[in-house]
Amino acid sequence: MKGNTPLRARWLPSQWSADAAGRKNMALLVQLRWIAIAGQVATILIVHYGMDIRLPFPSMLVVPCIAAAMNLGSMMILRRRTDISHAELFLALLFDVLALTTQLYLSGGATNPFISLYLVQVALGAVLLHRWSVWGIVAISSLCAAMLSLVYRPLDLSEAFEGRLFDLHIIGTWICLTMIAVLLVLFMTRITRNLQQREAYLARLRQQAAEEEHIVRMGLLASGAAHELGTPLAQLAVVLGDWRHMPEITGHPALVEEVGEMETAIKRCKAILSGILMSAGEARGEAPQITNVRDFVDAIARDWRSANPGMPLRCDFGPHDYPRIVADPVIRQAVTNLLDNAREAGATYIDMLVSRDNRWLHIAVRDNGPGFSEEMLADVGKPYRSSKGKQGGGLGLFLVVNVVRKLGGRVNASNSVEGGAMILLRLPLATLALEEGKHDV
Template identity: 25%
Template sequence: MAEQTATPFKSRQSGGWIRLRTLVLLRWWAIVGQASALMIAARVYNLNLEIGLCFLVVGVSVVSNLVAAFVFAENKRLSEQDTLMVVLFDMLQLGLLLYLTGGLNNPFSILIVGPVTVSASALSSRSTAFLGLMAILIVSLLMLFYLPLRTEQGFILRVPDVFRFGNWVAIVIAVVFLGVYSRWIVQEMHTMSDALQATQMALAREQKLTDLGGVVAAAAHELGTPLATIKLASAELAEELSDSPDLREDALLIVQQTDRCRDILRSMGRAGKDDLHLRTAPLTALIEEAAEPHVDRGKRIHFDHAAGEGDLLSQPNVLRRPEVIHGLRNLIQNAVDFARENVWVESSWNDKAITIRIMDDGRGYPPHLLGRIGDPFMRRRSVGNDPRRPEYEGMGLGLFIAKTLLERSGADLSFANGSDSFKTQASHSARTGAFVEVIWARSAIEAPSSADSSPLGENQPFPT
């Protein structure tokens, strides 16, 4: 399907997939770092700190880690709210420790950005925004309220106010920028993951349909000879029973039912061409097979197949790959969905490349989206509701699937509007809608020639 009309993948929930053990291990690393920094400041640099209160704050983190390790199961996964509370606790603990060690005069104040980055990677946008505001509130309070850093001789260590203000501005910018940056990256990864999952599902479905068609085609091939024998024998029997009307009628009934079996197998096997002898097909047959489900949907599909200009090459035989059929079918459906009356499917080839072009007479792609065609979960092709498809809620997933599958087969795709591409060609003036060009190197899709191929052998059963 060129655009998925079904409900798109729901965004994955942030909660329920973060292990408590992961956050506990990260907190142990933070505890080691905090304790080491306090010991070095007190013993090496002889700073006069409220060392008791500082280690009390660190001890709270130690106790919380021990409780988490011994009370909860090792494989416990946190919900959205649980993860938010854990990250908020770490942020408040760090803020209190900074209050006891000089506020924004402490160079470690930049670490307040860490919990926000973790939140952007693991929690929802609402939780990330809340933690970002909390981080900005904490550093703003640390601008005004803190215990000064004192040396052993009683001197107060502080940076000039302009630098302290600059430190505040830098932290606020880091909170906003890293939070938004991390959130966008994670959302892009999740979107791409969901889209690739949809692509794999579409390919698996196409493969199953192809395999099922292969079973039907193989059955028709294998049953053809015995059915022909039954028909011949029953027809001869009917001639010999001319003097027995009842028996002759039964023999003719066998002939009729044999013909019926033949027709049923032929009908069922129309789309099933994965027989060993039909794993390849002429290029035109492949294109028409991909377009077949959309031929009778009220739009005229025009096929134009020809070798490239100046070439006398015969039509190439290509591999019947499920991803190629499904990808082309998606593109053709997209053209049929948005066309007014006509869709054109052209193919051409030369000694180096095979090209397929799909065009329609619709309104085409919005110009501002041309550069994003093929991205998953983008907005619909036409701005606003399409009167021809009032209930349409496509998000670009179908085009992404088609693009991904065809590129996997070695194709290069380009998207444009016919009104721009053919405005100087009078013969193509009606092709004002979307224009998709798919190009393969012949070596990527062409089937081996009969001179290079080995005997196929007997049909093999599908693995179970």
């Protein structure tokens, strides 16, 4: 236990938000609002002082100040959170509509050529919001525009502008349309890119779900094999144990030796069955153990050397201090799969390199075999992609990638400079380490 959290709960993968694009889009709305604030202040100053058109100067400056406060609050929220909901995007656009309405009310209402800026909010809503929300922005913008044709504060124009109002309106309309075109091009392209990244993320999730479904099917087959083979193997083990104590057997050394060989074969079958079950996501009742990283890796290497005599396997831990960890059997099986793959690929020696930094525990398996082809490096982690040319091969690395990914880690495959292949497992210490205070190097 860690606090009140069960050990098994700590193996749950990190939750990645599918709506991360919402945060990026809110950041773009914040940038757009800063541009609007700067444009409003500049326009107010130019019209009031440069063109000598008397505006309600203090009242009109209140709106940019409120918008600036809104932006500062939004930036604080963006720093603390990884996603933004659809409702928050809708409220942000609604605020911009109401802020624009207030400014237009104070500066001539519907006679103000900048009333076309409503189209920017509608266009942004069409890209960012759901259907009902978009129509909500359309309805509110239309209602505000209609209200501004009836209720507004007229401009206080001097006699110098008599006869020139139409020309001023045409110039203002041209400036407004230019602003709309520039803003839409700048921000629509960036918003579209954010949405494309979100679609790519969802596509990866769908691919991951398909791979996990494949693992579930393999788990069902492995469970069936456990029920079918577990009981007969247990019965054979009991019978052989009885034979070992029978006088008819103990009096014949050759029979004793044969019984011992049969018991060894049954233990080997049980070990193979356990490996199949752990690869499929089951551990035959084995719970995660609390141990040291060095002891955990040394135990894996010792067991593998016993099963593969004559194959050199060297472990290098580097000059690091390692925390105590919760060692789930699936990690042991993942590393064992990598060692088996290296041996089957034709390696004559294998190195297991262990290191760490502030966030990750690194376990690398390096061999002197033929290495990966370019096609294999591009398809690492996909089922039935194997360099050994065997039918049904490639599942070992596929299972390793999925096990590590479920723990919140990563798997990288490469070819060593000296030749041979190297698989690097990056496991998060936040998930593995028993004591958070020992994460620092």
